[in-house]
Amino acid sequence: xxxxxxxxxxEFVERVRQRWFWAMAVLGPVFFGALVILPxxxxxxxxxxRIAVMDGTTSTFGARLTERLDAESLFIAVxxxxxxxxxxxxxxxxxxxxxxxxxxxxxLIVSDVAVDSGKVMxxxxxxxxxxxxxxxxxxxxxxxxxxxxxxxGVNPALVAKARIxxxxxxxxxxxxxxxxxxxGQSFALAYFMGIILYMSILLxxxxxxxxxxxxxxxxxxxxLVSSLRPFQLLLGKVLGVGAVSIxxxxxxxxxxxxxxxxxxxLPGGGVNDGGxxxxxxxxxxxxVVFGLYFLGGFLLYSAMFSAVGAMSSNEQExxxxxxxxxxxxxxxxxxxxxxxxxxxxxxxxxxxxxPFSAPIAMxxxxxxxxxxxxxxxxxxxxxxxxxxxxxxxxxxxxxxxxLMTGKRPNLKELVRWVRAA
Amino acid sequence: xxxxxxxxxxxxxxxxxxxAVDALSLSVPPGVIYGLLGPNGAGKxxxxxxxxxxxxxxxxxxxxxxxxxxxxxHSARIGYLPEERGLYPKMRVLDVLLFLxxxxxVDRRTARTRSLEWLERMGLSDWRMRKVNELSKGxxxxxxxxxxxxxxxxxxxxxEAFSGLDPVNSQVLKDTILDLRSRGKTILFSTxxxxxxxxxxxxxxxxxxxxxxxxxxxxxxxxxxxxxxxxVNFDGARGDADRIFADRRLVAKADASGxxxxxxxxxxxxxxxxxxxxxxxxxxxSRFELAxxxxxxxxxxxxxxxxxxxxxxxxxxxxxx
Numbered sequence: 072x073x074x075x076x077x078x079x080x081x082e083f084v085e086r087v088r089q090r091w092f093w094a095m096a097v098l099g100p101v102f103f104g105a106l107v108i109l110p111x112x113x114x115x116x117x118x119x120x121r122i123a124v125m126d127g128t129t130s131t132f133g134a135r136l137t138e139r140l141d142a143e144s145l146f147i148a149v150x151x152x153x154x155x156x157x158x159x160x161x162x163x164x165x166x167x168x169x170x171x172x173x174x175x176x177x178x179l180i181v182s183d184v185a186v187d188s189g190k191v192m193x194x195x196x197x198x199x200x201x202x203x204x205x206x207x208x209x210x211x212x213x214x215x216x217x218x219x220x221x222x223x224g225v226n227p228a229l230v231a232k233a234r235i236x237x238x239x240x241x242x243x244x245x246x247x248x249x250x251x252x253x254x255g256q257s258f259a260l261a262y263f264m265g266i267i268l269y270m271s272i273l274l275x276x277x278x279x280x281x282x283x284x285x286x287x288x289x290x291x292x293x294x295l296v297s298s299l300r301p302f303q304l305l306l307g308k309v310l311g312v313g314a315v316s317i318x319x320x321x322x323x324x325x326x327x328x329x330x331x332x333x334x335x336x337l338p339g340g341g342v343n344d345g346g347x348x349x350x351x352x353x354x355x356x357x358x359v360v361f362g363l364y365f366l367g368g369f370l371l372y373s374a375m376f377s378a379v380g381a382m383s384s385n386e387q388e389x390x391x392x393x394x395x396x397x398x399x400x401x402x403x404x405x406x407x408x409x410x411x412x413x414x415x416x417x418x419x420x421x422x423x424x425x426p427f428s429a430p431i432a433m434x435x436x437x438x439x440x441x442x443x444x445x446x447x448x449x450x451x452x453x454x455x456x457x458x459x460x461x462x463x464x465x466x467x468x469x470x471x472x473x474l475m476t477g478k479r480p481n482l483k484e485l486v487r488w489v490r491a492a
Numbered sequence: 493x494x495x496x497x498x499x500x501x502x503x504x505x506x507x508x509x510x511x512a513v514d515a516l517s518l519s520v521p522p523g524v525i526y527g528l529l530g531p532n533g534a535g536k537x538x539x540x541x542x543x544x545x546x547x548x549x550x551x552x553x554x555x556x557x558x559x560x561x562x563x564x565x566h567s568a569r570i571g572y573l574p575e576e577r578g579l580y581p582k583m584r585v586l587d588v589l590l591f592l593x594x595x596x597x598v599d600r601r602t603a604r605t606r607s608l609e610w611l612e613r614m615g616l617s618d619w620r621m622r623k624v625n626e627l628s629k630g631x632x633x634x635x636x637x638x639x640x641x642x643x644x645x646x647x648x649x650x651x652e653a654f655s656g657l658d659p660v661n662s663q664v665l666k667d668t669i670l671d672l673r674s675r676g677k678t679i680l681f682s683t684x685x686x687x688x689x690x691x692x693x694x695x696x697x698x699x700x701x702x703x704x705x706x707x708x709x710x711x712x713x714x715x716x717x718x719x720x721x722x723x724v725n726f727d728g729a730r731g732d733a734d735r736i737f738a739d740r741r742l743v744a745k746a747d748a749s750g751x752x753x754x755x756x757x758x759x760x761x762x763x764x765x766x767x768x769x770x771x772x773x774x775x776x777x778s779r780f781e782l783a784x785x786x787x788x789x790x791x792x793x794x795x796x797x798x799x800x801x802x803x804x805x806x807x808x809x810x811x812x813x
Contacts (some may be wrong), residue, residue, distance in 0.1 A: 073597065074595050074597075078595075081583075081587075082590050084587075085583060085587075102726040174649060284578075289578035289579065289580065291578040293574040293578075294574060294592065295571045296546055296564075297545075297546055297564065298564070298567045298596055299595060474547075
């Protein structure tokens with residue numbers, strides 16, 4: 072046991088001494104912070120659009136639409152009168168030129184059919200901004216609806232009243248109580264847990280692999296295994312790297328707490344409030360679930376990565392040999408997005424039971440919605456059994472592989488290594 | 493008689509169809525320097541790895557210190573310097589030494605004291621806080637050697653002990669080995685450089701193609717192998733030397749040139765007869781000396797030019813550990 076402790080200590084101390092560890096410790100929160108704030112800032116930062124309304128209506132619809140758009144902070148709208156009935160191609164060309172010369176951002180072509188068919192044309196230099204297009208659609212359909220109703224003799228005051236929008240106040244229910252957590256917060260939590268789990272399992276798994284590979288390529292492994300059993304060495308390595316990851320999480324946790332507590336004083340601190348992403352509330356249960364699945368995922372994947380390291384004889388080979396393992400993890404990560412949509416679907420439940428995807432899938436489901444405790448217990452049980460199985464196989468490959476030189480073994484040889492008594 | 497420190501009994505190891513070591517037996521008495529000699533690919537490293545339980549033998553047994561238990565169980569009493577040297581390149585010198593000593597069960601404080609002593613002795617004190625990869629190759633070799641003896645092992649095993657050492661470091665290593673023996677430690681090392689082995693070994697075992705050719709004390713082997721050699725220097729007159737050297741009843745092989753001759757005596761010949769014949773024929777001698785053959789000559793005679801360029805090691809060594 073003392074020997075295993077010596078290995079753990081070496082792995083931990085040598086890693087924490089390295090610059091990249093502290094770079095990660097500092098950059099991690101910055102990176103995740105950017106992930107929260109940047110999308111909101113980028114989308115939210117839309118400049119005012121200058122648009123012309125080419126009004127070919129016989130009613131006052133075009134004029135009222137222009138007025139309504141101009142009242143929005145997002146738009147500056149100008150009405151351009153056009154002959155009703157046909158589309159004046161000369162006028163359209165001159166508007167197009169104005170867009171080309173950047174005097175205009177875009178123009179709408181409105182005719183009498185707009186109210187009946189809802190058909191309005193928008194031509195602009197940029198039609199990909201969801202905010203601009205969304206607002207236009209919203210305002211136009213509102214106007215069209217109101218006009219239709221008024222045309223049928225409905226009182227305009229009544230129409231105005233009917234237009235008061237719905238404000239859906241969603242709260243997650245957990246354990247029969249409202250958690251005070253909105254849908255946005257649940258989504259954000261699930262999303263972040265997924266990303267962090269994926270990145271840290273990958274990062275620290277590959278850490279274990281390169282540690283195995285380093286001992287193999289520097290040949291020091293022969294001295295090591297003359298002093299302790301390969302399994303002890305592997306155990307110490309995995310636990311040592313695992314300890315580093317936990318230390319990293321602690322640093323992240325504490326520093327994030329500090330940053331959040333100072334949030335009000337930071338420039339742009341208000342961006343979060345009411346935005347797409349909201350800072351979720353992390354409960355003890357959530358932290359425990361996260362911790363358990365991180366540990367499980369790390370143990371499972373680092374066992375596989377250690378086998379990869381042991382069967383390769385240089386970095387290049389290892390990079391190739393790690394592909395299947397990395398793909399397994401990437402697939403689990405990608406499937407997270409399907410699960411965020413419907414955490415209770417058959418796909419989601421299946422993924423959270425398969426041990427290779429469970430470490431990401433289950434915490435994501437947990438964060439996104441309420442889960443029966445039985446399902447978690449079952450998934451953890453499967454995961455635990457799989458860890459034992461995978462570690463058993465991996466440690467056998469490891470034991471033979473670390474002393475092997477020359478070409479990489481094929482599948483048949485690997486099976487023989489595992490079988491060797 | 494005390495039990496041997498290492499008792500190897502018919503160990504065999506096969507790697508994917510190729511027999512690396514074939515029923516090898518040997519016995520290393522306590523307090524000696526034992527040389528395991530053989531050409532490249534003879535199975536020296538594989539034998540040593542089996543002795544240390546890095547590989548398990550396919551058959552046969554290894555007994556250490558006259559006790560049960562594998563090399564790993566006794567690892568606190570064994571120092572091992574493998575053929576392929578290597579340390580953690582990014583670790584500090586002192587940290588590597590502490591770590592490797594810890595794996596041998598030495599507590600950190602003792603390990604620290606001893607490391608500093610040895611670094612001082614090897615002239616590496618100023619380098620203790622430097623990273624291993626900042627050291628020259630020779631310095632790294634010294635650090636690795638220190639790491640094998642920090643726990644004061646009773647048995648020191650070195651694979652290709654002198655390979656890659658410059659003459660100065662080679663001398664340092666030799667002195668240290670002799671010093672260890674004088675303190676009752678046992679040293680087992682492999683080499684294919686016979687001159688080195690001849691200078692320090694008490695016992696040798698010569699193997700080729702995985703099989704033992706001969707083992708025993710160096711003196712015994714010299715006595716029983718390679719025949720008797722005679723070195724003759726003339727002082728002017730050669731008398732009837734050419735006729736005498738051509739007499740196959742007396743001389744098996746002669747290498748004579750001018751004033752000097754090296755003779756290999758015939759099986760039943762007596763050197764005194766040759767001396768008498770030479771002097772009687774009027775030759776004047778300045779030297780007439782019975783010499784032992786060099787270990788190198790015995791080695792080449794035994795192994796033969798054929799096995800000396802032994803089968804290359806298989807591409808991938810797969811251990812059925």
